[in-house]
Amino acid sequence: MKLKSITLHQVSIPLVTPFETSFMRETEKDCYLVEATFDTPKGEITGWGESVAMISPLYSSEYVASGIDVTKRWLAPILFDVDGLTAETVSWHLRHVIGHPMAKSALEMAVIEAQLKLNDQSFKSYLGGVVDSVPSGVSVGIQDSVEDTVKVIGGYLEEGYARIKLKIKPGKDIAPVAAVRKAFGDDFGFQVDANAAYTLVDASHLRRLDDYGLLLIEQPLGEADIRQHGELAKLMETPMCLDESIDSAEAAADAISMGAAAVINIKPGRVGGFIEAKKIHDLCAAHGVAVWHGGMVETGLGRAANAALASLPGFTLPGDISGSNRFFHEDITEEIVMYDGKVDVPTGVGFGVSINPARLEKFRTDSVGILP
């Protein structure tokens, strides 16, 4: 395929309720979509991608404006020069640009979808997915009070989510977790995500979480602290899970060899794309390390693609692929529906969902056209 043009659509979608983590409090989802058009043997084909970078560089070093800039200035010109572009070689072509995995992933996603449309193939079949639906977990933000935490989680349990993940930070950790276990018992999947808010000095405090039968503790320490997570894992019963630290298959290999991750949260954007994400899935399966699919409050486009990746056999734990209505009143694609604790894996050609032009228009804040 030959890349002919790219349009980056920046969107801002109001969240149904504010979403607070240890590092920020969001009231809307800001991201950009990649609309890329290719010349192919079957004529012109358009593929779509989504960047998971946040509006500010607080989860990782990327942010919406950095992704738009690096795509315009550096990444798109490289891909425009490639004849015979394929999904499997996008990251190789972009290898000289250091970093920016989320920007690279958004571009690769658009190439993947165009190639799937060229080959009349669903993303699930391209990846080798083995199930028709995946268990759907929900990520719960930090609430104003312990009572609110119990109330909000009660609501999601009512809705039937397969697993509850609660954001924690120093001062808002043991009490809410204890109250939730007291209110709803031990029989539901419950885990916490600290988004790197603690240090190894907090080990004895974090060990108190071992009393609550959690599935895992996600990224308690800093992104660079892989070895330290290994030290912490020796001091805790609760299985250690990494998110921010795993930015490539190499990082996953390092984490596994240092005993820093019994479980890994896989996010294609964080690791530079779906092709690299599948490599991490395969590596973890070979090492007996469980993986689950993380979430970045994606629109239905990213959510649909994530569900296809999560249909691979190594995804043995419920992920953060919740229904669209967990975050949005209106999505920019068909709604991703959670029912009976699961979401369906799309079976249509490409990612199996389409961008609704009226919704794109409604939530778009800017568009950047990029030509060779």
Ligand SMILES: CC(=O)N[C@@H](Cc1ccc2ccccc2c1)C(=O)O
């Ligand atoms: C679902 C979940 O917890 N995701 C990330 C953090 C996160 C949280 C909030 C976000 C808001 C807007 C965009 C991206 C975001 C990512 C995580 O697993 O660490």
Ligand SMILES: [Mg+2]
């Ligand atoms: Mg996380």
